[in-house]
Amino acid sequence: MRPERVAVFGGIYSNHLALEAALEDAGARGAQALYCLGDLGGFGPHPDRVFPLLREADVKVVQGNYDHAIGQGLADCQCGYTDPRDNHFARISYEYTLRNTSDRWRSWMRELPPERRILLGGKRVLMCHGSPRRTNEFLWESTTSSDFLDWLTREYEADVILATHTGLYWRRELQGGRAFANVGVLGRPANDGRTEVEYALLSASGDRPGVDVEIVSLGYDHERLAREMQDEDLPAEFVETILTGWWTTCLEALPAKERRRGRH
């Protein structure tokens, strides 16, 4: 039987507690299949705790830039930060994650595909990490024209394109009933002063062909995550983000509108 409802998770960033909560929530909402758009590690504590959860729940995963980097043991996370402060923090989480990810899961990450396609409600859904053409392409809401997204749907033959890389959820209706959505991330809050994290629920829209994309906000035990991060000596700046909902690092890539919405 074709699924009528699926859940799509964005970056997990080692937030195993949010992932656990999301798996339960998606099940309760009737999701029949589960997907994740990659960036499994980074930022949070105990990277190895994420993989068994994904495997057990049969989550189908797309490879993110972080997974590629950790899988291959590259020198950095390939986020391309140049600001010395952003670089400093990016390096701390990358080195921590690389050190604490076992070889078994690193080789598993190396095999992940760069995209996945499904049919839902008669529509072609394309799931990728950054954009269909590039794992680390930033598609921010305020710097991505609808003309460009229309072009992507034509070029990559999809009715719905889903991505996660920038870490902020947003969605746009396109020509001919097509759509783009960033499903958000489970890894950290969306720089909006709330501690909840997001994922997307896609449902076939009943009798007529179509897909509804709903962004779900999810509470989880973020205080426990903060404690685990402190116990692992991860930077206080990261813990602050988990507890306050405001991004404190890696702000250089944010365009003007997204940057203004945050506190820092």
Add this chain to the structure above:
Amino acid sequence: MNSASSPAISAEASRLADSGPAIALEHLDALWLQVTGTVCNLRCAHCFISCAPDNDTLGFLSLETVIGWLELARRHGVKEYYVTGGEPFMHSDLPGMLEAILRCGPVTVLTNGTLFTEPVLTRLAAAEAASDYSLELRVSIDGPSPETNDPIRGEGTFERAMEGIRKLLGHGFLPILTAARVWDLADEETVREQFFAALRDVGCERPRLKILPSLRIGRETLRTGGYDRHHLVTEEMLDSYDRAQLLCSNSRIVTSRGAHVCPILVDHPDSLMGPTLEDAFRPFELRHRACFTCWHHGAICSNHGDIGRNAT
């Protein structure tokens, strides 16, 4: 003689290669519009297209012309727009142009920050607020103090540009300070800190800084002595090189003459690819010495990312 034209420079430094690797346009991600041509109220010592008040080699684009290019660009799925000059704020129709662009996509304006007026900024802030897209303002300053900046950009330009940044902040903009690296690499860390301090002095709590390599063409040839013989891009240099780093793989610029390969080479006759946008969709051969700078530093013209600290 017009002081903006390039005096004699060493033949070696300016000579084009007979041929070079061809870079295909993968997709037109960014369309640049040189709305004031080579006309600028300043006459910076390092200007790589030798702009000046009296250099009208390339002229203004009218509002209608800009809208025409915009309509063409939209059909090709352009992701974002860049507006440059010269100095774009010399154009009385700049607000109208930016309003038109913001209806279909994000736009970044490259400016020297010395010509902002309250009515224009009020109008631009309203246009951005009404749009889904960001309006980015990149203000060029080349040193963190009058002593370091003014010898390059002209007497009083540091204070004027910082005043411009203060005005932008007052209208809710978050300008990106853009500097060409005209200092020693060894001083980079200190210079960065000084830029941040200068920004905080005018009340900027979220400083954004982009450092660019200096392009040793145009007037900058005189200051630096231009390029050396080995400064060319060859096929071998592109083996396992990410061509997406090069602006010419994803962008084009339009001027009063037509469509050119990139904003860096508009001054050079062979950069003009034709009168229409489609003319500019064919590959471009990297024969210029400035191409070496692009190759070396990568992605030098986009908003995010600069040349990093390890580059030489």
